[in-house]
Amino acid sequence: PQFFLGVQKTSGYCFKTYRLHHISAHISSLIVDVGADILDLAETMITSNGLQYEPVIFELTPQQRLWQRTLLLIQNRLREEHALQEVLYKTLLKGAPTALPPREDASMEPLNACRIHGHVYVNKVAGNLHITVGKPIHHPQGHAHIAAFVSHETYNFSHRIDHLSFGEELPGVINPLDGTEKITYNNNQMFQYFITVVPTKLNTYKISADTHQFSVTERERVINHAAGSHGVSGIFVKYDxxxxxxxxSEQHMPLWQFLVRLCGIIGGIFSTTGMLHGLVGFCFDVICCRFKLGLYRPGEVLNQDAQLHQMNNLNHHHTPLLADNPPR
Incomplete structure (x- = not known):
């Protein structure tokens, strides 16, 4: 099958008014210490009711660590291929591990992290998903995070993004941030992800969907007000x-086109073999003519050889003469 990519500029997308935003991430902070919300360019505060907070263990089990390594391996292969239409859309990576396996052992370790997962509807404008210290509260002038009751020593924004996608979720599709893991031992660490979302219409023989691709640029730095590095500790996902x-779109080659190409290939093979046969014959003629071999030997030499051959035949077939006086 062949995949054709068409790019067009549009002022209004052909999709719904809102885009579905899926997220699943582990934050190395207690559930009571962090909060997540979204603020877009239209100064609209997106409610985070679709996000759920779950206390978990940040460290992975051997099975979960194997899942993450497999996911990162597939991510590296996709970056090397640079051909989404051949790798991603053709097979949709049906065997790809797109869901974190649950913990099998009932570990007695303390729940030292918070898992944020769920989906929210966002506007089709630039926005900022931020996860920082304190639960968010809304007021007429904007929003704020209550962080006064959280100890500064408990800050730690080491995190692992299991899944982050926009639009309709397709089974088996791996997004750029899936499996990303960042570990820090600094309390004042800021992680920033700058995402550019590209609407994509996918039409293949197996699936037809309206989804979104996106590219991402990462940045992280330590917040140090004394050194002039200002900001707020946390995880910020800025999307546009x-x-x-x-x-x-996927298209298969018609049968008649396949037959025409097959005939062209067969004709080319016959033409090439004919040319090779003529070239070999020409070289053979040149070599034989140069060294005077076979039919290319001069006529005098051929006549002498013929006379010598006849004399040899006479000598071999000569009968002895009878004696003059045979015995009586």
Whole structure:
């Protein structure tokens, strides 16, 4: 099958008014210490009711660590291929491990992390998903995070992103941030992810969906007000939508076109073998003519050889003469 990519610029997307935002991440902080919300460019505060907070253990089991390594390996292969239409859309990576396996052992270790997962609807404008210290509260002037009751020594924004996607979720599709893990031992660490979302219409023989691709740029730094590095500790995912829309369609080669190409290949083989046969014959003729071999020997030499051959035949077939006086 062949995949055709079409790119067009559009002022209004052909999708719904809102885009579905899926997230699943582990934060190395207690559940009472962190909060997540989304603020977009239209100064609209997106409710985080669709996000759930769950106390978990940040360290992975051997089975979960194997899942993460497999996911990162697939991520590296996708970056090397640079051909989404051949790798991602053709097979949709059906065997890809897209869900974190649950813990099998009932570990007695303390629950030292918070897992944030769920989905929310966001506007088609630039926005910022931020996870920082304190639970968010809303007020007419914006929003704030209550962090006064959280000890500064408990800050730790080491995190692992299991899944982050936009639009309709397709089974088996791996997104750029899936499996990302960041470990820090500094309390004042800021992690930033800058995402450019590209709407994508996918039409294949197996699936038809309206989804979104995105590219990401990462940045992290330590907050140090004395050194002039200002900001807020936390995880910030800043996303923006592209004015381009990509259309991916799958088409198979018609039978008549396949037969025409097959005939062309067969004709080319016959033509090539004929040319090779003529070239070999020409070289053979040149070599034989140069060294005077076979039919290319001069006529005098051929005549002498013929006379010598006849004399040899006479000598071999000569009969002895009878004696003049045979015995009586």
């Amino acid at each position: 939508t592209s004015s381009l829309m990509v259309t991916v």
